[in-house]
Structures are given as structure tokens and as C-alpha cells.
Amino acid sequence: MQRYLVFLILVIAFVSCSKEEGAPLQPVEVPAIINGTVYEFNVTPFDITTPDKAFLLILMNNTMYRVVFNATDSAASNAVLRFATDSVLTNESREFSNQGRNAIAYYPVNENEIEILFKDARKVDGLFDPAVTNFGGTFGEQLITQWRNPNDPAKPNKKAMDDIRNFVRRYADKDGPGPDAKPTYLSVTVTMS
Secondary structure, X not given: OHHHHHHHHHHHHHHHHHHOOOOOOOOOOOOOEEEEEEEEEXXXXXXXXXXXXXXXXXXXXXXXXXXXXXXXXXXXXOEEEEEOOOOOOOOOOEEOOOOOOOEEEEEOOOOEEEEEEEOOOOEEEEEEOOOOOEEXXXXXXXXXXXXXXXXXXXXXXXXXXXXXXXXXXXXXOOOOOOOOOOOOOEEEEEEEO
């Protein structure tokens, strides 16, 4: 009898809890200005001179935001991206995880700042912190092989540093040494991660 009574109380409690309709949860809005520390910056370019897809993870006020951007034409663009400096890798940078044959990630990276400016006045401002930020991407096995130092394969060589420096410059100047000084236009979305 006691088992039956306990079972009945549990069923009644479950049914009454499941029928409670509280106020619907309001979605948390992404702030118009995000200012924080970049934890991960990951690119998937067409090639080493042509940015395409990328994302970054940025932490602000104990909330992680995922910023996804794709290269696009000016008409479809909602933002542009700027680095404070084109220097990303340092002499201390090393490959830090197995990304497969076509991708690579480096840690630590140089102190840097990235700014994504939206046409509607929103903004993402992220700091590269050598203690936490990593930079990586899908660059292809053939190019990554050329970036490895034979004496210290995890250490990026001069070609790796130069290639990544020139790649980062392409966000501010799409055709690099060419005559056109337009940025790489981006379509950017920001979500809570």
C-alpha cells in the first residue's frame, strides 16, 4: 500500500510540474558591441592569398560568442575586418594539436587586436592573448609541409610566418600588392556559443 501511495504522489507531482506554464524563456540577445579575448581564430581560405570562410571564438563577461564570416562581394557584405598588426606567429609559436593533414593550428600567437566593423554600427573587438589564443586553418597538406622546420617540425619556419602575415593583410587589402586597395568584404554572423 505504501508503494502504491508513493507511486501515486510521484505521478501527481510529475503531471502537475509538466503542466505548469511559466513565462516563456526570452532569447538572450547578442550585444551590439562585443569586446573580449579571442580564444580561437580559424580560417578556411580558397588559397593562401584568398580569404573565404573563417570563425573566431571570443569571450566577454563569461559568455563565449562565435563569430562566423565568409568573404563576399560588396553588395552582400555587412562588415569588414581589420587586424592591428599583420604579425600573428612568433618565434615561440608551435603546432599544438593534431588537426589532420590539411589543417594546422599554432599556439602561442603574437599579441594583436582584431576589429570587425558592421555597416549597422555593431562591432566585435577582440584581443589576441598569447596565453590563450590559437590561430589555425585549413591550408592544405602541400603548403603545411612547406611550413615545417626540418629540425623542429612543430615550429613554423620563415615561409609560414611570411605566408600567414601576407594572408592576414588580405583582409585589409584584398589584392595584396595589386593596385586595388579595397578590403575583403565579409558576411558576418554572431551567436552565443
